Structures are given as C-alpha cells and as structure tokens.
Amino acid sequence: MRSRAVRGVLLAYLTGVVALAIVVVTDKRHMAFSLAVRPAMPGVVVKPGHDGCQRRIDVEESFDSITILPAAYYHPVPRLSVRVLDHASRRPLASGFLGDGHPENKVTPIGIRPAVPKGRSIDLCIRDVGRWKVGLFSSGPNDNEPSYATIDGHVQAADILIDFQRPPRTALSLVPDIFRRAALFHPRWVGAWTFWVLLGLLLLVVPALLCLALRAAQNRPPGREAPE
Amino acid sequence: MRKVPRPLLLLLGAVLAFVVAWSLFVPPLQVPDEQAHYGYVQSLVEKHKRPKGGGRNTPRQLSTEEEAAGLHSRAFTIIQNPHEKPPWSAAAEARWRAAARALDGGGRSNVRNLGTQAINPPLYYLYEAIPYELASGGDFFDRLYAMRLFSGLLMLVTAVAGWLVVGEFVGDARLLQLAGASVVALQPMTTFISSGVNPDAAFDALIGLVIWLSVRTLLRGLAWRRAAALVALMIGAALVKGTALLFLPAVAFALLVPVWRARRELLRSAIVGRAALVAGGCALVAAVALFASRGGGGQVDHAYPKSLAEAREFVSYLLRFWLPHKPPFTRDFPVLRTFPPYSVYIKTSWASFGWLETRFPEAVYPLFALVSLSTFAGAAVALKRRLFRIPGAVLLFFALMLFPLLLGLGWLEYRELVTLKYGIRIQGRYLLPLMPITGVAVAAALTLLRDRRRELAAGLVVGGMAVLQILSLAMVAGRFYA
Numbered sequence: 205m206r207s208r209a210v211r212g213v214l215l216a217y218l219t220g221v222v223a224l225a226i227v228v229v230t231d232k233r234h235m236a237f238s239l240a241v242r243p244a245m246p247g248v249v250v251k252p253g254h255d256g257c258q259r260r261i262d263v264e265e266s267f268d269s270i271t272i273l274p275a276a277y278y279h280p281v282p283r284l285s286v287r288v289l290d291h292a293s294r295r296p297l298a299s300g301f302l303g304d305g306h307p308e309n310k311v312t313p314i315g316i317r318p319a320v321p322k323g324r325s326i327d328l329c330i331r332d333v334g335r336w337k338v339g340l341f342s343s344g345p346n347d348n349e350p351s352y353a354t355i356d357g358h359v360q361a362a363d364i365l366i367d368f369q370r371p372p373r374t375a376l377s378l379v380p381d382i383f384r385r386a387a388l389f390h391p392r393w394v395g396a397w398t399f400w401v402l403l404g405l406l407l408l409v410v411p412a413l414l415c416l417a418l419r420a421a422q423n424r425p426p427g428r429e430a431p432e
Numbered sequence: 433m434r435k436v437p438r439p440l441l442l443l444l445g446a447v448l449a450f451v452v453a454w455s456l457f458v459p460p461l462q463v464p465d466e467q468a469h470y471g472y473v474q475s476l477v478e479k480h481k482r483p484k485g486g487g488r489n490t491p492r493q494l495s496t497e498e499e500a501a502g503l504h505s506r507a508f509t510i511i512q513n514p515h516e517k518p519p520w521s522a523a524a525e526a527r528w529r530a531a532a533r534a535l536d537g538g539g540r541s542n543v544r545n546l547g548t549q550a551i552n553p554p555l556y557y558l559y560e561a562i563p564y565e566l567a568s569g570g571d572f573f574d575r576l577y578a579m580r581l582f583s584g585l586l587m588l589v590t591a592v593a594g595w596l597v598v599g600e601f602v603g604d605a606r607l608l609q610l611a612g613a614s615v616v617a618l619q620p621m622t623t624f625i626s627s628g629v630n631p632d633a634a635f636d637a638l639i640g641l642v643i644w645l646s647v648r649t650l651l652r653g654l655a656w657r658r659a660a661a662l663v664a665l666m667i668g669a670a671l672v673k674g675t676a677l678l679f680l681p682a683v684a685f686a687l688l689v690p691v692w693r694a695r696r697e698l699l700r701s702a703i704v705g706r707a708a709l710v711a712g713g714c715a716l717v718a719a720v721a722l723f724a725s726r727g728g729g730g731q732v733d734h735a736y737p738k739s740l741a742e743a744r745e746f747v748s749y750l751l752r753f754w755l756p757h758k759p760p761f762t763r764d765f766p767v768l769r770t771f772p773p774y775s776v777y778i779k780t781s782w783a784s785f786g787w788l789e790t791r792f793p794e795a796v797y798p799l800f801a802l803v804s805l806s807t808f809a810g811a812a813v814a815l816k817r818r819l820f821r822i823p824g825a826v827l828l829f830f831a832l833m834l835f836p837l838l839l840g841l842g843w844l845e846y847r848e849l850v851t852l853k854y855g856i857r858i859q860g861r862y863l864l865p866l867m868p869i870t871g872v873a874v875a876a877a878l879t880l881l882r883d884r885r886r887e888l889a890a891g892l893v894v895g896g897m898a899v900l901q902i903l904s905l906a907m908v909a910g911r912f913y914a
Contacts (some may be wrong), residue, residue: 207887207891208884208887208888208891209607209887209888209890209891209894210891211888211891212887212888212889212890212891212892212893212894212895213891213892213894213895213898214891214895215888215891215892215895216891216892216894216895216896216898216899217895217898217899219899220895220896220899220900220902220903221899221902223903224902224903224906227906228906231910233910233914235517235914237517237519237520237521238515238516238517239516240506240509240510240513240516240517240518240519241509241516242509242513242516262519262521262523262524264519264520264521265520325523343509348506348509349503349504349527350527367515375910375914378913378914381520381913381914382909382913382914385518385520385912385913386456386457386459386909386912386913388505388518388519388520388521388522388524388525389459389460389501389504389505389518389519389525389528389573390456390460390573390577391570391571391573391574391577391578392574394456394577398456399456399457402449402452402453402456402457405449405452405453406449406450406453406901406902406905407902409449410446410449410450410898411895411898413442413443413445413446413449414442414443414446414614414894414895414898416442417438417439417440417442417443417446417610417894418439418607418610418890418891418894420437420438420439420442420606421439421606421607421609421610422606422607422887423606
C-alpha cells in the first residue's frame with residue numbers, strides 16, 4: 205500500500221500538473237515574433253508623405269498584424285499606410301492601414317492583408333499619409349542584426365519597435381514550437397528532442413524518484429523512532 | 433567508507449534532472465551577469481590572468497566572440513525587457529554560425545573590461561575553466577552550456593549540504609531529513625542560478641557545508657580535523673565571493689563556543705592557545721577574502737559609516753527598509769517605496785528568473801510570503817513545545833549567519849543608492865546560501881503534525897518543491913519562447 209508521504213508527492217504533482225494544464229490551455233498567445241527592440245525613444249521620425257522602413261526582417265512565423273508604438277507630438281496618430289515587401293525583389297506581399305483617431309504613445313495594432321508566410325526576408329514600410337509627423341519608438345541600431353531601419357531609403361542609427369502578431373494560439377499548441385525555439389543557439393547535440401526527453405523526465409521520472417526517496421526514508425532501521 | 437543514504441541518492445537524481453533542464457532551457461546569457469562571469473573564465477583561460485574592470489561606470493567590453501554570440505542571439509537586448517524575445521528562426525542561428533566561422537577560432541582573448549564582476553575572487557572561475565577548456569574545440573555555445581552543466585553539479589553539493597545540516601537535528605527520522613533537504617535541493621532560484629554560469633553556485637554549496645560543519649561543531653564539540661575543514665571551506669568561500677566575510681562572526685562563534693564550554697577542563701594556556709588558533713584561522717579567512725576580492729573596492733566605496741550623520745542616515749534607511757510604517761527620510765530611494773522585506777527578500781528569493789524580470793503573476797507572491805512565515809512560525813512553535821530541539825548556541829549561530837548578511841547587504845545597497853556607482857541591486861538570492869537553515873525550519877515545523885499528517889505533509893513539501901520548479905520552467909518558456 206502506498207504511504208501517505210508518497211500520496212503527498214502525487215497529490216502535489218497532480219495539483220501542479222492540473223494547474224499547468226489549465227494555464228496552457230487557456231493562455232492564448234498572439235506574438236508571431238519580435239525584433240527585440242527596446243522602446244527607448246521615438247527615434248525614427250516620419251514626416252507626412254515620407255516612408256520609414258524596417259528592412260531585412262526574417263519572418264520567423266506567419267503574421268497578419270503588427271504593433272507599433274507611435275508618438276505624434278500631442279496629436280492623435282496620423283493615418284499610416286503599411287506595405288510589406290519582399291526584401292530581395294521589392295515585390296509587394298501585403299499591406300495595411302491605420303485610420304484616424306488613435307491615441308499616441310500606446311501600443312497600436314495594424315492589420316495586414318494577406319497574412320505574410322513564414323520563411324521570407326521582408327521589408328516593412330510605414331508611410332505617413334496624414335498631416336503631421338509621427339515618431340516611431342525605436343532603439344539603437346544593433347538590436348536586431350541584420351535588420352535595419354531607413355527613412356526614404358536612408359539608413360538610420362536605430363531599429364523600429366515592431367512586434368508581429370498572428371491569430372491567438374494556446375500555449376499548449378505552441379509546445380513543439382517552444383522546444384524548437386529553445387534549441388537554437390545551443391550546442392549541436394541539443395535539439396527539440398532534448399526538451400521532449402526532459403519534459404518526460406520531469407513529469408514522470410522525477411516524481412517516481414521522489415516517491416522512491418520518500419519510501420526509502422520511511423524504512424527506518426528497526427527499533428528506532430523518529431524524534432517527537 | 434559510508435554508504436550514501438538511498439533517499440539522498442534518489443533526491444540527487446531528481447536534482448540532476450532539474451539542473452539539466454535549467455541549464456539547457458534558459459536562453460544564453462539570461463542568468464544574472466552571466467556574460468561577465470563567462471568573460472572572466474575566458475580571460476583566465478585565454479589570457480591567463482584575471483580580467484580588468486571594477487566599476488559600474490565603465491562599460492563591459494567582452495570578447496569579440498562573446499559580443500557576436502550575444503548580438504546574434506539578442507542576449508543583451510532582451511535583458512529585463514519581458515515583452516521582447518530571442519530570435520526564433522534558424523536563419524538567425526545560421527548567421528551567427530557564419531559570423532563565428534569568420535572569427536576562425538579567434539576573438540576570444542580580447543576581454544577588456546568586465547565591470548563589477550572583475551573584482552570577484554577567482555576560485556569558481558578556475559573551476560569553470562575546466563569545462564571551458566574541455567569544450568574549447570567547440571563554439572561559444574558549446575562552451576557556455578558545458579560550463580552551465582558543470583556549474584550545475586555544484587547544486588548537488590548544495591543539496592547534500594542541506595541533507596547533512598537537517599540530519600544534525602532529526603536523528604534517524606529520514607522523512608523529516610528528506611523533507612527539509614528537499615527545500616534546499618529543489619529550491620527553484622538556487623537551481624536556476626546554480627545551473628547558469630554564476631559564482632553563487634559554488635558559494636551556496638560552500639556555505640551550505642560551512643553551516644553543516646559549524647552546527648556539527650556546536651553540537652558535538654571541537655575536533656581539529658573538522659575545524660580545519662571548516663576554515664578550509666571558509667577560505668574556499670572567500671575565494672569565491674568576498675561576501676564570505678559576513679559569515680565570519682558566525683563561524684568564529686561556532687569554533688569558540690566549544691572552547692568556552694571546555695574552559696573548566698583545560699589549562700588556561702590551552703584555552704588561550706585554542707582561542708588564538710581560532711582567531712588565527714578567522715584572520716586568515718578575512719585576509720584571503722580581502723586579498724582575493726581586491727579589498728572589495730568594486731562593490732562599495734567604503735565599508736562602514738564615516739560619520740555620525742552617515743550612521744544615522746543608514747539606520748534610518750534600515751528602519752524604512754524593514755518597517756511597514758515609514759519614518760521620515762530625506763532621500764527617495766525607489767526600493768523604499770515598496771515594503772522591501774516582501775518585494776525584495778520574498779519575491780526575488782522564491783521566483784525571479786532571467787534578469788529578475790521573469791516572475792509569476794503578482795497574486796502568487798503573497799502565497800510564498802505566507803508559506804515562508806508559516807514555516808518559521810511553525811518551527812518556533814515546535815521549538816517552544818520542545819517537539820524539536822535546537823540548542824540555544826545553534827540558534828544564535830543561525831542568527832549570526834543571517835543578521836550580518838542582512839546588515840552587509842543593506843549597507844551595500846544603501847551606498848549604491850547614494851552613489852549610483854557600484855551596481856549592487858539587493859536581491860533575495862543573496863540569502864540563498866542560508867537555505868539549509870530553512871530546511872531545518874521545515875523539518876521543525878513538520879514535527880507539529882502527528883505521524884500520519886506529518887507523512888502526508890512531508891510528501892507535499894517534497895512534491896510541492898518539484899512542482900514549483902516545473903511551473904517556474906513553464907514560466908521561463910512563456911517568457912522567452914512563446
């Protein structure tokens with residue numbers, strides 16, 4: 205018969221796994237990928253009729269909207285037209301539009317149609333089609349090699365803060381992606397398989413080890429009692 | 433040779449699984465100051481000397497190889513930027529591989545400045561030089577992850593130390609020993625830090641053993657081999673972090689109490705001789721700590737208040753830090769706008785991963801505070817009811833381990849806040865070397881329960897710590913990879 209201590213471990217594990225299951229099933233994630241740009245300042249300023257672009261972006265996952273952080277200098281954000289171009293051929297792939305009335309200094313989503321598929325290298329250009337300038341929050345130029353920002357084709361010492369979004373997916377459905385991503389920038393012997401093995405170890409082998417440890421701990425030498 | 437107890441062996445198996453998971457799952461350089469600690473080892477191996485640095489105001493200048501790896505993996509830009517992620521595409525990794533190939537094995541020896549980490553003593557870095565050298569035929573990430581796994585082995589020592597410390601109090605009650613030890617061995621922050629390149633891995637392990645030998649000395653009397661081992665461990669700890677100095681009063685106390693107890697049986701000259709030996713050992717540890725950490729000059733501008741006004745201000749700072757009610761204070765320190773015992777010592781010792789930015793939802797932390805308080809309150813009740821025995825001298829030793837550390841950390845933070853110069857940011861993980869004391873408290877608190885409930889509670893403690901690790905790893909997954 206199982207000891208109470210073993211039941212305690214199993215109860216803790218079961219509770220933890222159920223809690224985790226609830227989280228991963230209900231937690232929905234929108235982010236396709238990011239450029240890891242810190243919102244240091246509105247460093248890429250685009251005047252009406254001009255283009256600010258972030259070029260040579262790896263499309264790590266398919267996306268159908270972006271978010272930017274625009275400053276409009278005490279105005280609402282001006283109308284913006286977004287174009288997604290193939291980096292090599294400059295062929296248009298998708299476009300989007302931000303209408304009037306959006307408050308500045310807030311993360312602002314812009315829908316993109318059609319969705320841009322994974323695997324391409326793209327340029328994303330934001331044209332100010334309003335009546336006043338917009339400052340796109342950005343940071344230093346080394347945040348996202350080899351991607352770089354331009355205004356009307358002139359390279360800027362900054363990267364634009366753009367996050368790429370897609371329809372929400374549950375954290376559970378992302379697990380294979382999570383393990384694939386975690387294997388990047390690792391020794392070659394580490395792959396997604398490593399994390400599947402570790403998951404199995406942590407969810408099955410570790411509780412077994414702990415149960416065995418507790419059972420062993422309860423087998424006291426005969427004639428000896430625990431201190432009261 | 434004594435056989436390793438089976439429960440400990442099995443516990444170590446579980447610890448090893450978590451160590452490997454943390455080592456491999458956390459993205460490169462996302463353990464606090466890992467880039468500087470790596471650079472230190474690189475400097476030792478490639479240039480055969482300790483790196484330059486010492487001040488916060490001089491920017492770190494890592495090797496070309498490490499800068500390239502950090503740049504391509506976005507390791508530096510995602511630090512404390514929880515909404516931004518590392519690259520998720522194989523193309524980014526391929527670009528890094530091309531850049532690394534272009535270095536043709538070079539770019540490793542030009543570590544020019546490591547900031548405050550440069551003043552750290554070298555022992556841990558010499559230890560980490562072994563995997564660096566073993567993996568030196570590989571690329572940057574081969575070496576980094578080899579170093580992480582090697583560092584993680586120290587977590588096993590920490591776990592053993594926890595087992596030994598708790599064992600001093602529970603006799604043959606292995607269940608209590610296992611429950612107490614699991615709190616040390618499966619603590620998520622200790623595992624996370626130990627499984628990265630960070631000298632706290634060695635420091636936690638060494639101080640754990642120091643606590644064990646000190647407690648053993650207090651419980652069983654002075655044995656010279658044990659005392660020598662204790663001084664050797666303290667020298668080892670001093671060669672890892674200068675903070676070891678803050679534990680010196682407690683260790684001196686542990687060594688002097690048996691001398692005091694034996695005063696009636698010994699000649700005066702023998703008492704004086706033994707006390708002198710203890711003092712000499714402590715002086716040696718202090719000298720090693722100060723020499724190895726270059727006088728601690730890179731951590732704080734001066735070691736004690738230089739005027740009455742400064743002392744008063746420091747006391748005022750401490751009162752504001754520790755009291756919920758805030759007496760008036762002339763300076764506005766951000767940390768004091770919160771209730772720091774909770775926001776610092778509870779939150780960042782339980783679960784604050786990455787560069788402190790990877791945390792559970794705020795609502796979880798009051799639970800951690802409640803568990804912490806209940807544990808120590810339960811232990812106090814168990815002591816009062818004499819269900820669990822800890823001699824007064826050992827309690828005093830525990831206090832002497834804790835309070836100088838708190839005072840020292842308070843002083844470092846206070847001077848940092850005044851000067852904004854040295855980069856100390858007070859964190860709960862600096863208390864983790866004392867986790868074996870928490871293990872004892874857990875074992876004591878469990879004695880409040882009768883046999884059946886105690887068994888269940890012990891199982892819940894052991895399983896709960898493991899589950900906390902899994903939830904923590906899940907949170908890391910959400911932070912970096914989803």
